[in-house]
Amino acid sequence: xxxxxHTSPVSQATTRYAGEELPFSERDSAHIPGHWLLARLGKRxxxxxxxxxxxxxxxxxxxxxxxVVEFAPGLGSTAKEILQHTPASYVGVDExxxxxxxxxxxxxxxxxxxxxxxxxxxxxDDSADVVVGEAMLTMQSDKGKQSIIAEAARLxxxxxxYxxxxxxxxxxxLDDETKTLIRKSLARAIKVNARPLTAxxxxxxxxxxGFEVDWIGSAPMALLDIRRNVADEGIVGVLRILRNLIRDKxxxxxxxxxxxxxxxxxxxxxxxxVVAHKR
Numbered sequence: 633x634x635x636x637x638h639t640s641p642v643s644q645a646t647t648r649y650a651g652e653e654l655p656f657s658e659r660d661s662a663h664i665p666g667h668w669l670l671a672r673l674g675k676r677x678x679x680x681x682x683x684x685x686x687x688x689x690x691x692x693x694x695x696x697x698x699x700v701v702e703f704a705p706g707l708g709s710t711a712k713e714i715l716q717h718t719p720a721s722y723v724g725v726d727e728x729x730x731x732x733x734x735x736x737x738x739x740x741x742x743x744x745x746x747x748x749x750x751x752x753x754x755x756x757d758d759s760a761d762v763v764v765g766e767a768m769l770t771m772q773s774d775k776g777k778q779s780i781i782a783e784a785a786r787l788x789x790x791x792x793x794y795x796x797x798x799x800x801x802x803x804x805x806l807d808d809e810t811k812t813l814i815r816k817s818l819a820r821a822i823k824v825n826a827r828p829l830t831a832x833x834x835x836x837x838x839x840x841x842g843f844e845v846d847w848i849g850s851a852p853m854a855l856l857d858i859r860r861n862v863a864d865e866g867i868v869g870v871l872r873i874l875r876n877l878i879r880d881k882x883x884x885x886x887x888x889x890x891x892x893x894x895x896x897x898x899x900x901x902x903x904x905x906v907v908a909h910k911r
Contacts, residue, residue: 661882666822666890667706667767670855673883674872676709677864679766680799681851681903684863686710686766689905692847693795695719698761700743701787703750703780704768706731708738714764715742723760725753751779758789766797770826777827781841788910794843799828800850800904806830814897821886821893834906843908853901856891 661669667678677683690710695717705711705724714722715738722743724735727750735745748754750768763784769777784794801811818826829837835845854860861870877884894901 661880661886663823665824666886667824669883669886670873671707673876673880673887674869675861675865676707676869678706678709678855679797679903680770680853680855680901681797681849681905682854682860682864683709683713685849685851685903685905686713686797688849689795689797689907690714690717690764692849692907693762693764693793695762699723699759700762700764701725701753701755701760702735703753703763703765703784704731705735705745706767708735710764710766711735711738715739719743719762723755725750725755751776751783753783753787755787757786760787760792761789762793762795763787764795767799769796770799770828771824773825773827777837778841781838781843785842785910790910792910793846793907794838794910795905795907796834796838797903797905798834799826799853800834800902801828801830801900802850802902804830804832806900810900814900817893817897821890828901831904834904838906838908842911844911845906845908847905847907849905851903853894853898853903856887856894 664672670678679686690713695714697718697720699721700714700719701723702711702714703725705726711722711724719742722739724732724739724745725748726732726735726745727748729747732745732747739745750765765780765784769780772780788794801814815827831848838845858870861873865873877887
């Protein structure tokens with residue numbers, strides 16, 4: 633039996649969401665980026681600090697009645713949360729056409745989604761009151777992080793808020809050798825060159841691009857822990873994920889590799905959320 637044949641039962645069951653095809657649906661479980669593998673398995677909340685940290689971040693972002701732009705909204709989990717805060721408008725920006733289509737359906741009536749890169753959205757200057765981005769800066773190089781933050785600054789009016797939820801490292805004085813080991817372990821596990829930062833480094837990076845930090849929150853990095861998944865996905869969602877894992881050997885192996893990496897460096901990783909305003 634080929635790998636494609638082996639994974640096809642899961643692929644056929646879970647490659648569509650909100651009526652649209654998932655990104656990377658044509659890729660096998662051994663090579664797909666980790667966050668999209670989890671989405672294929674049925675996981676909907678793909679944030680390092682979980683749904684609760686996202687909700688804390690949004691509560692500090694001042695969304696009600698304001699124009700919101702979200703970078704890399706993925707499957708639209710946070711877009712749904714943003715709509716609960718009754719923004720004046722919403723624009724999602726995702727470079728993946730399939731993800732943008734999913735979000736466009738979710739936010740219909742309040743806003744829309746466009747296919748573009750976060751580094752170059754094509755949206756007008758000073759056109760947003762709030763920019764939200766989650767679990768995407770971590771995946772960028774230092775230069776990539778700077779260009780995305782600069783684009784957020786360009787879009788925001790003076791005083792506008794930038795809210796991020798990313799993978800963090802702790803403590804602030806963590807040595808460079810351990811940081812390198814964590815990054816290499818994550819790259820092997822999730823097939824993406826993740827570069828998480830300490831709280832002090834995230835703060836300094838935002839300040840270097842013209843922001844002033846107003847709030848920082850954190851939560852354990854428990855993306856694959858059963859208790860966090862029950863809280864984020866519900867019992868039915870967890871059962872759906874487990875069912876799909878049972879049916880896909882490659883996916884099980886990938887998820888176990890990710891879990892080992894997360895567990896090995898648990899004491900040095902967290903989910904971190906920051907809200908800052910444009911000076």
